[in-house]
Amino acid sequence: MRYMDLRRGVTEALDLPKEIMLDLPLISLTGREEITVENHKGILTYGEESIRVGTKVGTLCIRGQDLGLKQLTGDALVITGKLIAIEFLT
Amino acid sequence: MNMLSYRGVYLWDVESDGAGVRLKVPMGSMDMVSMCAEKTGCRLEVQRYGGFPAKAHRFKGRQVLTAGVLIFAAGLYLLSSFIWVIRVEGNDRVAVEDILTYCQELGLKPAAWKRGVHPEEITKELLVQFPDISWVSVGIKGTDVTIKIAETIEKTEVLDKETPCDVIANMDGVILKITAERGTPMVKEGDVVKKGDVLISSEVLIGLEGEEQHVDYVAAEGTVKAKVWQQLTEELPLTYEEKIYTGETKTNKILSFWGKDADFIHPSMDDAKADVEVLFEKDLALGDFKVPISIKKEQYNIYILESRSRTVDEAKAELEETLRNKTEQCLGPYGTIEKIEVHFEEYTDCVRAKGQAVLTERIDEKRKVEKGRDAVDGTDRENHATGQ
Numbered sequence: 074m075r076y077m078d079l080r081r082g083v084t085e086a087l088d089l090p091k092e093i094m095l096d097l098p099l100i101s102l103t104g105r106e107e108i109t110v111e112n113h114k115g116i117l118t119y120g121e122e123s124i125r126v127g128t129k130v131g132t133l134c135i136r137g138q139d140l141g142l143k144q145l146t147g148d149a150l151v152i153t154g155k156l157i158a159i160e161f162l163t
Numbered sequence: 164m165n166m167l168s169y170r171g172v173y174l175w176d177v178e179s180d181g182a183g184v185r186l187k188v189p190m191g192s193m194d195m196v197s198m199c200a201e202k203t204g205c206r207l208e209v210q211r212y213g214g215f216p217a218k219a220h221r222f223k224g225r226q227v228l229t230a231g232v233l234i235f236a237a238g239l240y241l242l243s244s245f246i247w248v249i250r251v252e253g254n255d256r257v258a259v260e261d262i263l264t265y266c267q268e269l270g271l272k273p274a275a276w277k278r279g280v281h282p283e284e285i286t287k288e289l290l291v292q293f294p295d296i297s298w299v300s301v302g303i304k305g306t307d308v309t310i311k312i313a314e315t316i317e318k319t320e321v322l323d324k325e326t327p328c329d330v331i332a333n334m335d336g337v338i339l340k341i342t343a344e345r346g347t348p349m350v351k352e353g354d355v356v357k358k359g360d361v362l363i364s365s366e367v368l369i370g371l372e373g374e375e376q377h378v379d380y381v382a383a384e385g386t387v388k389a390k391v392w393q394q395l396t397e398e399l400p401l402t403y404e405e406k407i408y409t410g411e412t413k414t415n416k417i418l419s420f421w422g423k424d425a426d427f428i429h430p431s432m433d434d435a436k437a438d439v440e441v442l443f444e445k446d447l448a449l450g451d452f453k454v455p456i457s458i459k460k461e462q463y464n465i466y467i468l469e470s471r472s473r474t475v476d477e478a479k480a481e482l483e484e485t486l487r488n489k490t491e492q493c494l495g496p497y498g499t500i501e502k503i504e505v506h507f508e509e510y511t512d513c514v515r516a517k518g519q520a521v522l523t524e525r526i527d528e529k530r531k532v533e534k535g536r537d538a539v540d541g542t543d544r545e546n547h548a549t550g551q
Contacts, residue, residue: 115165115168115169116164116165119164119177119179119184120179121179141176141177141178141179142164142174142175142176142177142186143175143176143177144173144174144175145164145167145168145173145174145175145177145186146168146171146173146174147168147169147170147171150168
């Protein structure tokens with residue numbers, strides 16, 4: 074924990090990109106029709122109304138209608154559909 | 164899916180399909196997909212192969228088709244390496260033909276190898292060759308060359324009032340009116356003049372009578388109107404053949420390659436005579452790329468020749484009309500026809516018209532004087548000295 078705090082301190086002091094230095098997920102939204110999640114840790118559940126994605130900071134739950142996985146690679150995933158809510162579960 | 168993505172397999176268009184999912188993966192990753200499915204206990208079902216690799220795989224055994232595609236691509240590349248169309252824009256005084264002819268000398272012509280054409284050199288050469296051009300741009304776009312031109316401002320005609328010249332007669336006639344603006348009139352109304360006679364002389368006598376006078380030379384100017392006669396002859400046969408169109412037409416489609424017609428299917432004419440009318444002509448093109456093939460549609464209007472005859476009176480009327488038209492065509496901008504006298508000679512097969520037209524025409528024309536101002540200052544003075 075102390076190591077992580079140090080790392081965070083250095084990152085913030087030097088203004089380095091946190092998603093790289095701290096391996097945090099980088100989430101980008103295009104309107105409410107597309108969401109891109111970089112630095113994910115895999116898909117946990119998959120359905121048309123809800124998709125759960127594992128990240129370093131917890132499970133990201135994306136809710137919507139007609140959700141679909143447009144792309145999936147080891148680094149990033151792109152989900153399309155009508156987005157309703159995005160929340161982090163503990 | 165997580166295992167696949169972790170192992171670097173790219174997945175896309177993932178759709179949920181009841182209990183399972185339908186997804187797309189690259190063809191080269193199928194072994195990895197099978198292995199992951201086996202490890203995770205999933206049932207793998209390949210629905211179909213698609214995309215370019217799958218299509219290319221299908222053509223694997225079809226050598227002729229592959230060769231055809233390759234030959235087509237090579238042909239397309241080869242044909243696009245030539246210049247096919249040359250356009251000239253912005254010219255007004257300089258003729259397009261002159262520019263194209265000179266460009267041809269420089270190597271820029273249709274069917275020329277594109278790499279052998281150097282636009283910078285052609286630009287320079289055109290500027291040197293045509294003084295009326297102030298700016299040129301030679302641009303190659305695809306197989307088209309566009310030569311854009313800006314011409315110089317036209318020089319205004321400078322009226323030379325310095326070089327001494329006479330006004331002479333350019334045809335025989337009787338003077339009706341003479342108006343001399345500069346110079347000495349040499350003829351008066353009613354005088355008969357021949358072609359080349361001086362009408363207004365450049366020599367002007369300066370000084371009052373009785374006092375010392377000297378000759379000066381000016382650029383003579385003025386208008387001289389005269390009555391002139393023009394001889395006319397024309398002949399018209401009493402029998403002639405007239406085209407009678409039957410109303411029957413035949414169409415012909417022609418393919419042209421490099422401007423040469425390849426008329427494979429020519430309609431049978433059975434020795435019938437016909438006038439050809441081009442209905443349309445179109446150069447073929449693939450998008451912006453023009454190919455050297457054009458298609459042409461012609462229509463043959465079939466006619467028969469029918470012997471007709473005209474009476475002597477009809478022939479006389481026609482001849483009179485023809486002679487009047489001919490005379491009007493020969494007439495200058497300020498000329499008028501006074502009278503046309505025609506005498507007809509009747510033969511068994513034709514009528515011949517002989518006559519003369521009486522016209523009022525301007526007959527003045529300028530001619531430079533050999534013994535000009537320079538001569539006055541030089542040669543003439545020398546001669547004068549020799550004479551003394």
